Amino acid sequence: MISISILIPFTFNVKNHPYQYVYFNELQGGVKNAYKYYETDYSCNGVLAGSEWLIENVLANREEEQILKIATNYSPAAKEYFSGFSEQTELQYTRYYEKSKRNWDYAVYYCAYISAYQLQNNLWPPKGTIYTKEVGGFPIAAVVKRVSHEDYEGFEALKKRRLPEAKQHFRNFLALYPESEEVLEGYSRAFLMERNLDSTLYYADQSLAYNPRQMGALLLKASALNTKKEYNEALIVANEMSEIKSDFPEGLFQKGFALKNLNQPNEALKAFQQAIAHKKDYNQAYLQMGEILINYKNYKKAIDIYDQLLKESPNDLYAKAYKAKSLQLSGDNIQAESIINSLPAANQNNVEVVKVKCRIALAKNDLATAANFINMARFINNDADLFALRAKFVLAQNNRPQAEAFLKQAAELDPINREVQELMKLAQPAGGPQITQQAAGDQAKTKEQQSVMFQKPKPKKTSPIAFPKR
Structure with a gap:
């Protein structure tokens, strides 16, 4: 029994030299079980095997003068391996899950930092793999010939906000490689930039189906859910991101945004503070x-x-x-x-600046000036603060029914807005202090102010206000 227990690892070491460090005890299932749950090629020697194969089978047989672009997720060793071919090759480092954003022809990847889910479900090595170095029957490194450059072209177009072009490139690539978690994430991002939230969520989920730890896809999903005001669902996704990467500032921001709108201000403040701690x-x-x-x-x-x-x-x-x-x-x-x-x-004329000007005018009881600022923003109907200011304006004229209507719209847009809640009490028919008008008794002026505020927009007239870029 003792001799057998010594013979098995000895045989493994001889058979798999110089990769014997990948050995795992057979009583625990050997490499077969360890491969999908533990780091195996922690010395990165798989990059050597992949580089040697690429040199012998591709570089040695090339007659083209064009430089071959080679990517790897471990460049320190690869630089040494390809040092004799510096005039024929261009070596670049890329994280494995950012490979589509880089321009390369061939790649040498080793199996560290690959999602356990992908290892467990035969989603690694990726499509285009032309050689694998195996230890104990499982690949620790892969040489990949790029399936297409459409993925790279798509991300380049996305950076320049050429969204139809980016989407077309992504569709072309996905026709060849439908399991590409990275390109599905890019496709989802293009839809988010178009504010097509349902498609954003669909393709983010498709990306996550192939890699549940795809951080970019999780971020897109949380962002889309927060935009749709599905805050509980957004919080669940944000917490998933925090479990994967506790110092991910964008994930913490999405968590804070969801908590803020779920009326948990203290927890939201903590999340935003943590985001700032990791991104000054x-x-x-x-x-x-x-x-x-x-x-x-x-x-x-x-x-x-x-x-x-x-x-x-x-x-x-x-x-x-x-x-x-x-x-x-x-x-x-x-x-x-x-x-x-x-x-x-x-x-x-920025909307936030105009709102402050309106507040100052209302505080001075200068209703004519306030009416002018409110009129400037008359086309904006998705801002709770503006509806609150409109309500304050008509409350200054004791027009409580109109104030209630404005405040109802404000509360629908922002249910946690405490200013709106307080104004609702003032707008109640039986209560609320009477607010003195400027030039009390001047009914003609009041009617003029109201007519300015609620005038029917002229055809083709656009608002002079500048919309904020958030």
Whole structure:
């Protein structure tokens, strides 16, 4: 029995030299069981076998003068192996799950950092594999001839936002390689950029069917679900990302966004803080934190957040606009107006800037000016703050039924908006303080302001407001 227990590993070592370190005890299932659950080629020697095969079977027989582009997921060793062919080859490193974004003809991959799911379900080596180095009957390295360059062309088009072109390239590649988790992710991203959320989710799920740990696909799925306001589902996906990679800032951002809209402000703030800890210039995370703090009237901390962001990005328009909003809501109209007036002329019609101007006008009871700003934004019907401002405007004229209608629309857009909730109490017919109008009793002026605010848009007239790029 002892001799047999010694003979088996001895035979393995002789048979598989110089890859004997891949050995796993047969009592635990040997390489067959270990391969799909544990790292095997941890010394990266599989890259040697793949490189030698590529040199002997491709490079040695080439007559073309064109340089051969070779990719690998372990370049330090590969550089040595191909050092004698520097005039014929161009070597480049790529992560395995970013291979479609790089321009190469052949690749040498070893089996580290490959999804266990793909190893367990025979989804590795990838399509196009022309040679494998096996140990114990299982591949530890693969030489791949690129199936097509359509995947690379698709990602290049995607970077330039040429979406129809990118989608066509991706379709062409998927016709050859339908199991490509990376290209399915790219196809999903193109649909998200078009705001086609259902297709985004469909192709993200297709990508995840071939690799459940495909982080890009999980991120696209969480983003699409948050955009669809399916926050519970988005939170589940965001938590999956955190389990895979706890320091992934984009995943933490999606988690914070879902928690914020599920009315869990403290947990949302923690998630945004963690995202910023791993990505110092994460402007959107700062802005989301500020929104939460404004919503709970913690204006001082909100201003601190915007000041932190402005240290990193001194010209950030939204940080300045939201800081001005925080100052105005805290009662400091002078500083708020100073910030707004200091913005370049090109930013004066930005929707967030116009909203702050409207707030300042309403605080001064300057209804004519407020009506002008509200009228500028009359075509925007997906902004809860604008509906709240419209409600405040008509409340200043004691038009409670119209205010209730505006606030109902605001609450549908943003159910956790506390300003909207407070205004709803003011709009109730039996209660709420009477708000003094400017030039009390001037009915003609009031009617004029209302007619300006609710005028029927003229044909082909576009809003002068600049939509924010989020």
